[in-house]
Amino acid sequence: MHSLTALDQLEAEGIHIMREVAAQFERPVMMYSVGKDSSVLLHLARKAFFPAPIPFPLLHIDTGYKFPEMYEFRDAMVEKIGAKLIVHRNEAAIANGANPFELGTQRCCGFLKTQALLDALAAGAYDCAIGGARRDEERSRAKERVFSFRDKFGQWDPRNQRPELWNVFNGKVNKPESIRAFPLSNWTESDIWDYILREQIPVVPLYFAQKRTMIVRGEQLIPVGSGGAGSLKQEETKEVMCRYRSLGCMPCTGAVLSNATTLEAIVEEMTLVRISERATRVIDHDADGSMETKKREGYF
Amino acid sequence: MSSASANSSPTKDPELVRFSTAGSVDDGKSTLIGRLLFDSGNVYDDHLAALEKSSKGNGQSESTVKGSALSLALLTDGLKAEREQGITIDVAYRYFATNKRRFILADAPGHEQYTRNMATAASTAQVTIILVDAEKGVLNQTRRHAFIAALMGVPRLLVAINKMDLVGYDQKRFEAVRDQFLEFAPKLGIKDLRFIPVSARDGDNIVTASAHMPWHTGSTVMDYLETIYVKGDANLVDFRFPVQYVLRPDAKYRGFTGQIASGMIRPGEEVVVLPSMRKSKVRSIDVFDGAELKHLPEAQPPMSVTLTLEDEIDISRGDMLARPGNVPEIKSQFDALVVWMNDVPMTTTKPYLMRHTTRDTKALINSVAYKIDVNTLGRLPGGILNLNEIGRVSFTTTHSVFLDSYERNRATGSFILIHPETFHTVAAGMVIDRHSKEESLDPSQRNLHTEVSLVTQSEREVRSGRKARTLWLTGLSGSGKSSIARALERKLFEDGVQIYRLDGDNLRHGLNKDLGFSQKDRGENIRRVAEVAKLFNDAGVTVVCAFISPFERDRQQAREIIGTERFVEVFMNTPLEVCEKRDPHGLYRKARSGEIAEFTGVNSPYEAPKMPEISIDTGHLTIEQAVEVLVKAI
Ligand SMILES: Nc1nc2c(ncn2[C@@H]2O[C@H](COP(=O)(O)OP(=O)(O)O)[C@@H](O)[C@H]2O)c(=O)[nH]1
Numbered sequence: 001m002h003s004l005t006a007l008d009q010l011e012a013e014g015i016h017i018m019r020e021v022a023a024q025f026e027r028p029v030m031m032y033s034v035g036k037d038s039s040v041l042l043h044l045a046r047k048a049f050f051p052a053p054i055p056f057p058l059l060h061i062d063t064g065y066k067f068p069e070m071y072e073f074r075d076a077m078v079e080k081i082g083a084k085l086i087v088h089r090n091e092a093a094i095a096n097g098a099n100p101f102e103l104g105t106q107r108c109c110g111f112l113k114t115q116a117l118l119d120a121l122a123a124g125a126y127d128c129a130i131g132g133a134r135r136d137e138e139r140s141r142a143k144e145r146v147f148s149f150r151d152k153f154g155q156w157d158p159r160n161q162r163p164e165l166w167n168v169f170n171g172k173v174n175k176p177e178s179i180r181a182f183p184l185s186n187w188t189e190s191d192i193w194d195y196i197l198r199e200q201i202p203v204v205p206l207y208f209a210q211k212r213t214m215i216v217r218g219e220q221l222i223p224v225g226s227g228g229a230g231s232l233k234q235e236e237t238k239e240v241m242c243r244y245r246s247l248g249c250m251p252c253t254g255a256v257l258s259n260a261t262t263l264e265a266i267v268e269e270m271t272l273v274r275i276s277e278r279a280t281r282v283i284d285h286d287a288d289g290s291m292e293t294k295k296r297e298g299y300f
Numbered sequence: 301m302s303s304a305s306a307n308s309s310p311t312k313d314p315e316l317v318r319f320s321t322a323g324s325v326d327d328g329k330s331t332l333i334g335r336l337l338f339d340s341g342n343v344y345d346d347h348l349a350a351l352e353k354s355s356k357g358n359g360q361s362e363s364t365v366k367g368s369a370l371s372l373a374l375l376t377d378g379l380k381a382e383r384e385q386g387i388t389i390d391v392a393y394r395y396f397a398t399n400k401r402r403f404i405l406a407d408a409p410g411h412e413q414y415t416r417n418m419a420t421a422a423s424t425a426q427v428t429i430i431l432v433d434a435e436k437g438v439l440n441q442t443r444r445h446a447f448i449a450a451l452m453g454v455p456r457l458l459v460a461i462n463k464m465d466l467v468g469y470d471q472k473r474f475e476a477v478r479d480q481f482l483e484f485a486p487k488l489g490i491k492d493l494r495f496i497p498v499s500a501r502d503g504d505n506i507v508t509a510s511a512h513m514p515w516h517t518g519s520t521v522m523d524y525l526e527t528i529y530v531k532g533d534a535n536l537v538d539f540r541f542p543v544q545y546v547l548r549p550d551a552k553y554r555g556f557t558g559q560i561a562s563g564m565i566r567p568g569e570e571v572v573v574l575p576s577m578r579k580s581k582v583r584s585i586d587v588f589d590g591a592e593l594k595h596l597p598e599a600q601p602p603m604s605v606t607l608t609l610e611d612e613i614d615i616s617r618g619d620m621l622a623r624p625g626n627v628p629e630i631k632s633q634f635d636a637l638v639v640w641m642n643d644v645p646m647t648t649t650k651p652y653l654m655r656h657t658t659r660d661t662k663a664l665i666n667s668v669a670y671k672i673d674v675n676t677l678g679r680l681p682g683g684i685l686n687l688n689e690i691g692r693v694s695f696t697t698t699h700s701v702f703l704d705s706y707e708r709n710r711a712t713g714s715f716i717l718i719h720p721e722t723f724h725t726v727a728a729g730m731v732i733d734r735h736s737k738e739e740s741l742d743p744s745q746r747n748l749h750t751e752v753s754l755v756t757q758s759e760r761e762v763r764s765g766r767k768a769r770t771l772w773l774t775g776l777s778g779s780g781k782s783s784i785a786r787a788l789e790r791k792l793f794e795d796g797v798q799i800y801r802l803d804g805d806n807l808r809h810g811l812n813k814d815l816g817f818s819q820k821d822r823g824e825n826i827r828r829v830a831e832v833a834k835l836f837n838d839a840g841v842t843v844v845c846a847f848i849s850p851f852e853r854d855r856q857q858a859r860e861i862i863g864t865e866r867f868v869e870v871f872m873n874t875p876l877e878v879c880e881k882r883d884p885h886g887l888y889r890k891a892r893s894g895e896i897a898e899f900t901g902v903n904s905p906y907e908a909p910k911m912p913e914i915s916i917d918t919g920h921l922t923i924e925q926a927v928e929v930l931v932k933a934i
Binding site for chain 2: 159
């Protein structure tokens with residue numbers, strides 16, 4: 001007998017949660033956002049059911065503003081493992097030209113992410129959506145349950161959550177109420193990278209440092225050439241060695257200065273970083289507590 | 301993130317330690333947690349900056365120097381609404397790492413009403429840290445926190461005696477508080493108990509040793525967390541594998557997935573399947589390594605694996621694999637300590653859904669033997685449990701469950717109760733080992749083992765959809781017992797309840813026609829009625845009895861025969877004058893004139909019930925209203 005490491009335990013817990021979802025729900029779906037957390041999620045799902053296929057489809061909420069590398073990676077990955085992928089876009093809002101510069105990040109997310117997500121979940125009549133959110137990401141997530149109850153509008157009420165003890169999860173709902181399940185609840189950003197390294201999980205190349213041409217605005221490195229970046233064209237660009245810590249929509253995702261070109265280097269970098277992951281994302285800077293507001297409305 | 305001991309290089313593959321914290325409001329719990337995080341380099345700069353901004357925004361005057369007490373407390377703060385009220389109300393999880401270990405902290409607030417949250421936080425903890433204010437010493441709440449940690453099976457308790465700066469870092473004060481704690485702690489049976497004097501605000505003995513308390517030669521809080529021996533926490537003896545999900549990708553492969561709850565397993569070892577008791581051998585322990593299926597030489601808790609067996613046996617979710625010589629108890633009747641977690645109080649009339657490991661069943665609550673006063677740790681009489689109450693409860697389940705005592709096995713000794721309609725998680729239960737603890741105080745429990753029928757009580761009750769009751773209407777002649785009993789029977793019948801009425805009409809003329817009205821005969825009459833009512837109840841039929849039953853002793857006997865959890869004593873509280881005035885059959889007149897001997901109220905006494913479940917004043921209620929009261933009550 002050997003003693004299990006922290007990663008072994010987190011993996012065991014993640015797989016357990018995946019299987020609970022498959023066992024407890026009629027129509028589960030797994031959110032796949034193509035980022036590093038999604039990559040780990042997908043890996044755990046494969047582990048949970050192999051040699052059987054993953055017993056639920058993957059759902060990508062596409063805002064149309066994702067990095068081209070993400071679309072490429074997504075399609076290649078799904079092809080490779082033979083998973084079923086559903087892509088959902090809020091076509092009406094996209095046709096209306098929804099963008100964060102005119103609407104503000106909050107409202108843009110509201111249309112392209114939250115609304116799209118709620119529509120997609122309703123259209124599929126999914127009773128459970130698995131997400132890759134981690135409790136350490138943001139303050140309001142610290143109290144999130146592993147099985148998070150959502151009312152019939154997909155909304156989250158922090159005061160109306162079920163107590164969760166041991167590893168016993170209560171997924172019973174009166175439809176159209178639903179559950180959001182979070183197998184990575186107890187993982188930190190460091191754990192994610194340690195695990196990706198250990199398991200050699202493929203991730204989008206944007207996570208690795210390389211020379212990129214970026215708009216440098218104060219501390220922020222903003223990608224050039226994204227759909228909505230027209231309003232930024234006066235700003236000066238620079239070629240810098242950088243990488244993305246977190247991947248979202250191009251107009252709202254910043255990069256960080258970094259020389260980490262390998263998984264080992266990223267893991268090393270994680271032990272030194274002084275700034276939280278979310279700080280590199282523009283989206284959370286709107287207002288204090290904005291994540292909580294979005295979550296209440298149905299965001300992941 | 302950087303770590304406490306920046307000089308030593310990080311342990312490769314660190315262990316995980318889960319702990320919870322508890323403390324009364326203002327004991328400094330948030331400050332202590334903030335200190336742990338901050339002094340170990342686990343706070344991001346931008347988080348700290350945001351907190352400093354928001355403490356200013358709150359109009360707080362306290363300084364916002366990095367690491368000041370206020371910001372530290374805010375670090376552990378959660379949701380917006382709660383922040384506005386200045387309180388935290390739920391369990392919040394924190395994650396941090398040092399060079400030695402990875403930590404998961406479940407932080408529960410210290411308010412009176414949050415037993416529920418504390419129990420939740422402690423359910424997975426390997427250590428609980430309890431904060432005590434050195435000035436205030438041990439409070440009721442301290443006792444409660446320690447009790448809950450013990451109840452939830454947390455193997456170690458660290459008592460951090462805080463605000464030592466306010467007592468001049470006085471060793472005597474520390475020892476006095478420690479001794480207060482030791483007065484009650486031994487009876488909680490906590491295996492490992494430690495005390496550390498700290499000043500959370502200034503960081504003394506949190507991560508760095510205190511210069512103010514050289515007399516404390518023990519470890520700091522962080523040292524303690526980094527060095528406790530947690531490897532021994534897992535039960536490696538009793539192999540238990542609750543089957544979670546069955547994999548059948550093709551006709552050849554059949555894999556049983558699950559998380560190993562306890563014990564070790566290797567290929568070739570014999571296993572037995574509960575409840576079918578079929579035996580087989582483990583063919584392989586499978587995991588996926590990202591490229592292909594890998595077979596493991598052994599597996600241990602809490603690994604999530606897939607087992608394949610040598611023989612084709614029908615196994616599904618909710619079954620359990622164990623070793624033939626070491627199986628859990630297979631039970632449909634058992635006792636547990638229960639923490640009630642919902643605003644809606646417990647009911648004993650409808651079954652709850654019980655989830656025990658991966659197994660679901662319906663569970664009826666038979667009775668609550670006693671409640672535990674979490675402040676004094678004394679016992680209170682049973683009844684029903686309300687939010688945040690803890691008690692010893694006896695259950696009957698539709699399907700058998702595979703139980704170990706919680707003391708021995710946290711995974712197979714625990715369960716949750718789910719409300720059958722709202723699906724809320726309403727309670728958490730910890731199975732009591734009948735052999736090691738005293739027998740239930742509930743006398744109805746003693747009969748459970750005499751059951752010989754192949755159809756269990758719970759099965760009947762589940763079929764009839766309710767727990768059958770006996771409504772025992774007692775009162776003077778003319779108090780309205782019979783009219784109300786008849787109306788009630790009609791009403792419940794229409795509501796679809798299986799109901800039968802017993803009164804003098806249908807018993808005195810047949811079964812009891814050999815009996816008169818002497819005290820002795822009245823007693824025998826009531827005894828027989830009670831036995832009949834019990835049989836009806838056993839068959840799932842609710843009974844309404846209408847008998848004068850004037851003697852307390854006889855009614856008490858009926859209660860014992862029928863079972864106190866089924867027996868509902870209803871007192872027809874109508875004054876003698878009213879009854880006599882009504883005199884529907886002219887009996888009072890006859891009694892007064894001496895034509896009837898031993899007539900209750902006239903020449904034989906009526907002992908009014910001292911503590912009836914329901915009391916009905918028929919002088920003021922119509923029959924319909926009285927019926928409504930009774931229908932509501934059951
Ligand atoms: N003097 C002193 N005050 C402290 C200490 N620890 C916390 N406090 C103060 O006690 C108050 C309550 O602390 P807080 O951490 O919010 O308590 P909680 O309610 O247990 O979370 C705050 O004003 C803290 O600054 C300490 O070690 N010494």
